[in-house]
Amino acid sequence: MSRIVTGWISTLKAIALAVTVVAGIRYHKKVKPYLLVGDAMQKTGLIAQLIGGAMLSFGLASPLLLEVQAQEARPVYLFDTQCVSNGPGRAREETLDVAVGRKVYRSYLFLGPGSREASITCRILPEEREDATGAFQSLLLDFGMRDNDRGSPPNVVTVYLDGVRTASETIRPGEKVMLSLNVSEANNVAIETVCSAQNRYCDRLYFFEATLSPDQFPLIVPETDSPDAAPEESEPDSPREI
Structure with missing residues (x-):
């Protein structure tokens, strides 16, 4: 039971870290209205893969994972x-x-x-x-x-x-x-x-x-x-x- 709780905590920490990094990218990257360009898209894709790997390792595939993966495709x-x-x-x-x-x-x-x-x-x-x-x-x-x-x-x-x-x-x-x-x-x-x-x-x-x-x-x-x-x-x- 304790291992499951620990796994959940680790996953939530990874998600929180990823959200913080993405927010930093969006804040510091100067882009045109409604657009996210090349390098930021690549960073977002890498973060999505890391989160996906962490969640799958604990058997936690969920709609949240699907939502993170969907964010990889953005207007350019x-x-x-x-x-x-x-x-x-x-x-x-x-x-x-x-x-x-x-x-x-x-x-x-x-x-x-x-x-x-x-x-x-x-x-x-x-x-x-x-x-x-x-x-x-x-x-x-x-x-x-x-x-x-x-x-x-x-x-x-x-x-x-x-x-x-x-x-x-x-x-x-x-x-x-x-x-x-x-x-x-x-x-x-x-x-x-x-x-x-x-x-x-x-x-x-x-x-x-x-x-x-x-x-x-x-x-x-x-x-x-x-x-x-x-x-x-x-x-x-x-x-x-x-």
Whole structure:
């Protein structure tokens, strides 16, 4: 009887330690809203394995163990995976509040095609796991052009999964589009922005959401708004070239 009690106490101590470590990771890790990225996910997975081993050693498999294991799969910010930029245009990460359709949105990255094109390609699974499927089910993208760029030609935005064209949208100033894509069998995601006018300059495309999820997002119909005026914008935070 005493051995059983001792086992329970040891298991509870292990759980308490794990919860404390996870809380520390979440507090000190600077992440974008609602997202937990790579290294924190790996630490959480290791903790889940340790807890699982301790509980199984005492024959204590329970719904708590299942809940801990389920926490390993979390949404990931697309541009925090292994990404490279391409094209004569540029891709830059910066936090900036912009007005689209007379509404304010927070952008975390922009693609600036200039008079030609800009693109970014991301490997969403490590090379050693490229044969794995089902790590992510969905990619949610939300992007648009600012209200006060209304003199710009439209941008043509195309999304490729493993090199295959999957979606394409034409975005004009003051418009915003949200896409939900099935990436359950994809290892790479590429987003290409091409200026629709060869002899003119196209303004930037801003990204408000780019989330990889282990769950399937519902089908989203693209929404667009065209404003008549352009509200003021905030100053950007420190930018980082990709």
